[in-house]
Amino acid sequence: MTGTPEVAAGARRHAGGVHPPGGVRPSACAAVLATALAGCISLPLPDAAPALHRVPLPRAGDDIAAVRLAFGTPPLLDDGQHLVYDWSTNRRLVIVPLLPSGLPAAAVVDGPHFRLLVEVDAEQRVATVACAVAGIDRARPQAPGCLDASALARAATPDGWRRLGEVVGLAAVRFWNAELAGAATAFALSPGGRWLAGADTQHRTWLVDLGDGLGAARAIGRHDGAPPRFWSWRGVPAPQPAFSADGQWLLAAQGEATALLQAGPGLPQATLAADRVDIGVAQPARSGGGFVALGTSALWLVEPPRLQRLATGHEAVLRFDARGAVVARPVAPGQPAVVALDSSALEPSPRAWIGAQPAQRAVLDARNAFARQATRAGYAFSPDGRWLARNACHHLAWWDADELAAALAGAPGTVIAPRRVAILALPPRPAQDARCHAPVVFSADGTWVAAAGPTTIQVWRVADGQPWVFIDLADAQAAPGGLHVVALALGRQRELTAVVSNHRGDITLARWALTLP
Numbered sequence: 001m002t003g004t005p006e007v008a009a010g011a012r013r014h015a016g017g018v019h020p021p022g023g024v025r026p027s028a029c030a031a032v033l034a035t036a037l038a039g040c041i042s043l044p045l046p047d048a049a050p051a052l053h054r055v056p057l058p059r060a061g062d063d064i065a066a067v068r069l070a071f072g073t074p075p076l077l078d079d080g081q082h083l084v085y086d087w088s089t090n091r092r093l094v095i096v097p098l099l100p101s102g103l104p105a106a107a108v109v110d111g112p113h114f115r116l117l118v119e120v121d122a123e124q125r126v127a128t129v130a131c132a133v134a135g136i137d138r139a140r141p142q143a144p145g146c147l148d149a150s151a152l153a154r155a156a157t158p159d160g161w162r163r164l165g166e167v168v169g170l171a172a173v174r175f176w177n178a179e180l181a182g183a184a185t186a187f188a189l190s191p192g193g194r195w196l197a198g199a200d201t202q203h204r205t206w207l208v209d210l211g212d213g214l215g216a217a218r219a220i221g222r223h224d225g226a227p228p229r230f231w232s233w234r235g236v237p238a239p240q241p242a243f244s245a246d247g248q249w250l251l252a253a254q255g256e257a258t259a260l261l262q263a264g265p266g267l268p269q270a271t272l273a274a275d276r277v278d279i280g281v282a283q284p285a286r287s288g289g290g291f292v293a294l295g296t297s298a299l300w301l302v303e304p305p306r307l308q309r310l311a312t313g314h315e316a317v318l319r320f321d322a323r324g325a326v327v328a329r330p331v332a333p334g335q336p337a338v339v340a341l342d343s344s345a346l347e348p349s350p351r352a353w354i355g356a357q358p359a360q361r362a363v364l365d366a367r368n369a370f371a372r373q374a375t376r377a378g379y380a381f382s383p384d385g386r387w388l389a390r391n392a393c394h395h396l397a398w399w400d401a402d403e404l405a406a407a408l409a410g411a412p413g414t415v416i417a418p419r420r421v422a423i424l425a426l427p428p429r430p431a432q433d434a435r436c437h438a439p440v441v442f443s444a445d446g447t448w449v450a451a452a453g454p455t456t457i458q459v460w461r462v463a464d465g466q467p468w469v470f471i472d473l474a475d476a477q478a479a480p481g482g483l484h485v486v487a488l489a490l491g492r493q494r495e496l497t498a499v500v501s502n503h504r505g506d507i508t509l510a511r512w513a514l515t516l517p
Contacts, residue, residue, distance in 0.1 A: 041095040045108065048075070048087035052133075058118055062126040067118055076394055079324040079417035085116040086394045115394065117423040130467075134426035147425040152458075152470035156496070159511040162214040164198070167509075169219030173206065176505040186239040187507070190247040191284070191383075191444055193489035193497035195263050196509070197250050199239035203227045205252040205259065207267045210497065214511050221267025228257040237280065240366070244291060245284040245383065249304055251291050253279040260304055270305050277307060283362040286385045292353050292362040299338060299353060310353075312338050316408050318352075320377065320390065324417040325399060325407075333409035336360070341379055341390075350379055352388065354405050361385040361401060378438030382446040387419075387462065391440035391451040396460065397421045398449070422465040424453050427472045443490040448516065450496060452485035457498060459490070459514065469514055473500065 049055075055070045067083065077084035090111025095104050113134035121127040131146040164175045175198055176184045185200045196208040196217075203225040210217050228237055237255035243263065244251075249270075250261040258279045260270045278295035282302065285292055291302040292310075299310040317329035319342040331337040339352040341363070350365040363379045378391045381401065389398040397418035407414045440451040442462070450459045450469075459469035473483045486507070487499040494514045501507055 043093040045091040045093055047089045047091060049085060051089040057131060058126045058129050060126055064120050064124045064126060078322045081120050081417050082421040083118040084395050088113045113426055115423050115426055117421060130423055132423060132426040147467060149425045149470045152467055155469045155515045156471050156512040159513055160214045162509045164507045167208055167217045167219060175507045186241060187487050187499045188241040188243055189487045189489035189497055190243040191245055192247055193491040195247060197241040199241040199252045201239055203254050203257045214509055220265045223259060223261055223267045223269060225257055225259045228255045240281045242282040242291060244289040246289050249289045251282045253282050272305055272307050281364045281366040283364055286361060294351060294364040294366060312336055315340055317342060323415045327407055327410060327412055327414040330410060330412055331408050337408060378440050380440045382442045383444055384446050389440050389449055391438045393438060395421055395423045396451045420465045422460050424458055425470055427456055437484045439485050439488045441488045441490060444492055448490055450488050450490055452488060455483055468516060471512060
């Protein structure tokens with residue numbers, strides 16, 4: 001596989017994309033203004049890696065040392081088995097006046113955007129290569145051997161978009177997902193995508209049946225619980241609805257205001273064994289109708305209607321960097337552990353509960369909605385507890401959970417490389433994807449994994465990391481602007497359901513029928 005001058009030239013013709021230094025992205029209006037006024041002050045910036053017309057892409061059998069010499073040190077992942085690069089060329093620093101004040105502001109204008117994954121064999125030679133390019137003609141994405149986003153898009157057939165306010169029974173309900181102040185409403189999809197639950201800060205919960213398609217979606221239950229009795233410096237605790245693995249139970253957690261509900265018409269409530277238990281976030285146990293729930297001071301196993309406190313030792317810590325997963329703080333051998341998955345400086349990190357058995361594994365993310373939107377990664381265990389997937393916005397990696405559990409009992413500094421890595425293909429237009437909202441979900445049988453980027457959703461086969469589906473949300477004519485994915489579900493009938501929000505906080509449902517083997 002080699003890059004060609006024609007591909008690079010096509011990339012320049014379609015170059016766009018504006019973002020300020022430091023990874024904070026401006027609005028679309030600011031991007032247009034910066035581009036229009038680029039003649040004010042425009043300074044060239046060094047490229048992170050060479051353009052493809054100067055250096056050919058690696059090919060199977062190449063010496064990995066030659067790849068490093070050509071492209072430098074991989075900034076995203078370099079674990080000895082995988083190299084993940086992400087860079088743009090023809091970058092310029094543009095200084096423009098802000099209207100109406102006239103004060104200067106700086107932005108970085110990008111040219112073509114490249115993404116490259118190189119797998120290394122035991123002889124330290126290139127085994128396989130995957131790449132993605134933004135800014136080239138849509139009909140020619142395979143010229144440099146890159147992922148063909150348009151071909152992958154044909155594996156998904158849109159089944160419609162529907163705003164929540166159009167769902168029968170929700171016309172008078174105002175759902176809102178805030179961008180800066182956290183979420184006034186939180187959402188969860190059941191594992192198969194049949195149910196949608198929405199919960200607000202007043203501890204009200206709605207249940208929507210999506211089983212017969214979005215056109216027939218209707219609200220079939222509402223529960224009005226007692227609002228939270230306590231406040232903190234962060235304000236009212238964020239609502240956190242969660243479904244059990246079998247989809248039969250719904251736990252609406254909001255601090256001490258916690259309700260255990262049966263998923264079905266009327267949304268009846270069941271009594272927990274303990275009242276006013278502080279639960280900040282819950283996730284389904286890996287089998288049956290149970291949940292693992294995390295409070296401010298305890299970890300709980302909820303098996304309706306029983307509630308059991310789980311014994312844990314001190315908290316372990318896994319940090320993720322370019323080497324892979326690094327044990328920053330180990331735990332005693334054979335001891336169930338709460339593990340901090342270090343991914344965000346804004347809020348406490350997501351926690352993983354790793355019990356003695358694979359079925360006793362769950363990811364618990366108690367961060368508020370704003371922190372999740374600014375996150376660098378999202379995490380999920382496969383239904384059988386075998387894999388821990390990490391959606392790092394630019395690439396997806398999954399680890400053998402048994403290897404992670406064993407390494408946590410080892411020495412600090414132990415590094416665990418992922419078993420499989422896949423890159424997120426770039427859309428056929430310049431993408432602004434330095435951050436993402438990072439939802440990631442497995443299918444019920446663990447065969448497929450789906451992950452969301454800023455305006456895209458992709459599906460891979462778990463066994464070999466083969467990309468199968470690419471969905472560009474911006475291509476949907478009914479889609480509002482400024483989209484991000486709030487929740488995902490892969491159904492048993494090979495359908496993908498998404499809850500999508502725009503930057504005004506409007507909530508929309510979307511579904512696609514997938515062509516999967």
